[in-house]
């Protein structure tokens with residue numbers, strides 16, 4: 001099923017022309033309402049009239065996370081305070097949090113795009129849907145909540161918390177769909193089994209998973225243990241929250257709601273726009289946002305864009321899996337290494353906890369990389385040969401993914417320091433020297 | 434005819450073995466024998482203790498990765514050549530020893546053996562009238 005075929009299946013020409021019109025209007029709007037953008041454009045000798053089609057977007061300035069921090073709290077807000085009806089904030093791991101204000105129309109767009117996602121996952125009015133993202137300043141809970149309501153399914157706002165109670169609700173209320181992080185889904189499966197129940201005791205059929213990176217292996221494991229089909233739900237709070245892109249039944253990339261969020265891929269070093277499916281940094285322009293519209297916001301997420309009509313009938317551009325982050329890139333022996341590459345290898349191997357630490361150092365003028373991982377309790381073996389072969393298996397996979405060899409260290413479970421939120425996974429000792 | 438050995442995964446870090454022995458001491462669990470197998474970054478501490486199930490429980494509670502392994506413990510005279518006779522028997526019967534460790538107390542010596550085929554190993558040892566220890 002398709003929620004809004006007019007937009008989701010629009011011909012490419014119509015889409016480009018719609019995007020062009022919306023971009024022109026957006027540039028006029030921010031030029032006259034956000035001094036930050038007006039100053040930037042004036043410094044570039046750029047007038048709103050210079051933007052005539054969507055292709056002119058390359059003339060516009062970028063916006064970075066640092067710009068959001070520097071303009072804390074409301075510096076980038078375009079709508080007057082009286083028009084703002086809700087505020088969300090993203091957790092700042094460093095420095096100021098990012099404050100995002102939404103107008104009534106922004107919230108309507110948000111529940112529209114969320115309804116598109118849920119419909120693509122197969123949710124209908126007959127479903128009872130549990131939203132188990134955190135409700136609060138984080139966009140996940142409320143964003144998904146209003147999407148479910150807009151679609152007309154029954155929403156159960158379980159948020160996060162008492163998992164056993166949650167499972168009883170899933171069973172007793174015949175909950176058929178759930179939105180949560182993939183790691184919470186795994187925890188849910190664990191708790192279910194601890195309670196002596198199995199997937200056959202509950203009727204979950206659809207999972208909307210996002211807000212953290214996950215792998216095909218995790219998808220299979222969640223699907224096996226919860227008896228549902230899991231879909232990727234992508235979003236970021238600076239742009240809107242969940243609902244920016246979504247997987248359809250084909251699960252070949254995530255369709256972007258590009259009538260509202262215009263995607264570009266750029267080379268993070270030269271800032272040039274890339275085409276033809278090349279990998280680079282994902283950039284979004286909020287074509288219709290009123291509260292805090294952003295021009296060319298650099299997500300730091302590295303991925304590719306896929307054009308071409310999907311077998312599901314949608315024509316919108318799809319984004320591939322996030323392959324890494326452009327900001328935490330390490331250069332080791334001249335090779336670009338992303339902690340997320342190491343992470344995806346570790347997440348694919350069930351023998352390890354999803355915890356790791358990269359220690360980069362320089363010995364005798366040669367960069368060294370040590371990867372510390374925790375062996376899961378259930379996989380610990382008394383056979384030292386098996387432990388060494390596990391270590392070698394990981395080292396081999398890392399070498400094939402990173403193109404450099406890493407010294408793998410097996411650690412005790414629980415020994416790598418847990419950090420709140422997006423963990424810090426790198427100690428670069430070269431910088432200390 | 435086999436006994437349970439406790440295997441604990443340890444990082445090679447100063448004081449880590451001491452953590453294990455301290456916890457066991459605090460719960461009055463006696464270690465009857467132990468050995469340490471190590472590599473450059475990690476080791477496996479193998480223990481024979483007085484109350485094995487309780488030891489597993491308290492070590493897991495303290496976040497250690499612990500597992501139980503079946504081993505054979507045999508008692509022989511603490512004199513030259515007695516172990517050699519037994520090992521020869523095992524070798525003749527194609528039983529491969531993954532690891533072993535021993536401790537002597539007075540007239541007797543106890544040998545802990547982890548064979549590749551534990552059932553066969555127990556059979557061979559009983560056939561040759563070895564003194565296999567059933568429990569400590």
Ligand SMILES: [Zn+2]
Pocket residue numbers: 248249250255310311312313314
């Ligand atoms: Zn599709």
